[in-house]
Amino acid sequence: MEQQSRLAGTVRPGGRTARTRAAVLEATQDELVECGFHGLNMDRVAAKAGVGKTTVYRRWGDPAGLVTDLMAELAESSAPHADTGGIEGDLLANALNVLGAVTDPRLGATFQAVIAAATGNEAAAAALNDFYLRRIRAWAPVVDRAVARGELPEGTDGMEVIRAVSAPLYYRLLVTREPVDEKVAEHAAARALAGARAGAFT
């Protein structure tokens, strides 16, 4: 899902607090990418961000708190959905955006680290759930518009169609550990669309 790979440029301008948060989240993402969730160390994040340890502990509490805030910021800084004028183009854009995110070295490693952490950590799981539902909700309107244009059957479930576009990419990425590329993304979009046209998502 499209967002900047680096947070620094995307965090909204603000005062000292906003700059502290930006530095801490940037350092959190660095650590996640390099060491994974199990290696995420509050003291090292503070040092890397140039922020006092006390501030980091007081504001974020624990590594899961850092990850939760990072995911919220990533959701916030994600671009809105595409509007190509047709459902085929919109779903392809969605699939390519997911592909871009998961194959981006920094962003992809971030997602994988949080997904791995979620197996043993409820807060990480909640952060994931929040992030992905926000992204699914952000894209569902492309399906609603397609229904309004008569491209898809009445009652097609937009969130389910968007989930169906992402699912095959993540399945290969995380479960079968097979490569994901543009062909995989195109297939995912085309197959979700075929199912939707056939009324399987109503």
Added chain:
Amino acid sequence: MEQQSRLAGTVRPGGRTARTRAAVLEATQDELVECGFHGLNMDRVAAKAGVGKTTVYRRWGDPAGLVTDLMAELAESSAPHADTGGIEGDLLANALNVLGAVTDPRLGATFQAVIAAATGNEAAAAALNDFYLRRIRAWAPVVDRAVARGELPEGTDGMEVIRAVSAPLYYRLLVTREPVDEKVAEHAAARALAGARAGAFT
């Protein structure tokens, strides 16, 4: 994917070596379920299995070696694909089998632990890839038979249809962290089938 939740009863009868392997893999699965991959400890596995440490280190090398062998055994002991006489029933059986496996407390936790480990461990990733490709290959013939019966278009890619049935379940389970239940499984099977009937998997 259907297999016994506990290995003990399914490991092929054999001599002392086979019994040692069964005990060690059973203990490995216990540890994975309780502590995750990061908590998998060779000495504790040996103690739990009642087997000498030296044997465990010599034969399996490291925790990843244990997980690789466990996944091979789970693949081996999985039941073959369904044969309900029609593609609709076969794909539904596949979806319900995946559902049964991922929601089984012991088996589901095992998969999640190995999936989480695969993010930072190449050997765990290879073990996953091997396990799931074996399961996908085991089920693909239900699609080939459907093509032969004229239920699906010529050239439909059986492995891709089987992947498409699993993907939405794992996506919810691992990525969006949403519940998976029979309804989700039924939808996954019906939507893959609708796409396949529409020729989106050729």
